[in-house]
Amino acid sequence: MLLDKKGFIIDIDGVVGKSKTPIAEGVKAVKKLKEMGKKIIFVSNNSTRSRRILLERLRSFGLDVSEDEILVATYATARFIAREKPGARVFTTGERGLIEELELAGLKLVEYNEAEYLVVGSNRGINFELMTKALRACLRGTRYVATNPDRVFPSEDGPIPGTGMIIGALYWMTGKEPDVIVGKPSKVIMEEALKILGLKASEVAVVGDQIDVDVAAGKAIGAETVLVLTGVTTRENLQQMIERHGLEPDYVLDSLYSIFER
Ligand SMILES: [Mg+2]
DSSP: OGGGOSEEEEESBTTTEETTEEOHHHHHHHHHHHHTTOEEEEEEOOSSOOHHHHHHHHHHTTOOOOGGGEEEHHHHHHHHHHHHSTTOEEEEOOOHHHHHHHHHTTOEEOOGGGOSEEEEOOOTTOOHHHHHHHHHHHHTTOEEEESOOOSEEEETTEEEEOTHHHHHHHHHHHSOOOSEEOSTTSHHHHHHHHHHHTOOGGGEEEEESOIIIIIHHHHHTTOEEEEESSSSOOTTTHHHHHHHHTOOOSEEESSGGGGGOO
């Protein structure tokens, strides 16, 4: 039974909001789960926003959440590196939100030729100079960590390049892929979520709107998965998505609120 779970690992975009617009049923459901005393953590692959920025967005939806209820790829990446090598010297392609989290985790931002880690995250101001530096860090064999594997990102007026733009370019230039990918469907970010919740995979449900991202991430840690049809996946394309990705969610709900109507 879904409502017997002690905790819920919930995706943001397509579940409780679409960019800056709230999804009413999703917001209402999270409020109710919290009232029931369930532990909640929002997990997002966003690589340009810090926890602080996402916190403001969730609060603007009317959700009363704290920073430790948000796990975003920027923060998870910083925690992962800080645990592997405290105080490590890092070079990043990322923008302010990622830099903020790397510094908060005690990592030192340096130039590519001094770096122990190459941290690849999206950057809406990426240019030839920054790509040159990332290329050179990659060629030096610097440990390569990517915030998330998203090829494209659904923005309000259509798809925009995701972190995949940089991962793809580096791969084409050097043949190298990231040593570690942190964001969903990787279990790195999901295990961090379990650690923060203080729960086992069997005690949580993983909720999201994408089979290849959220359902795959849930299965990676062996948790039960809930696909909601308020985002990328719809009634119309559901079967096609299941076949395309070869993964079947444990539950399919019209919205997160349907969890109470089962
Ligand atoms: Mg989503």
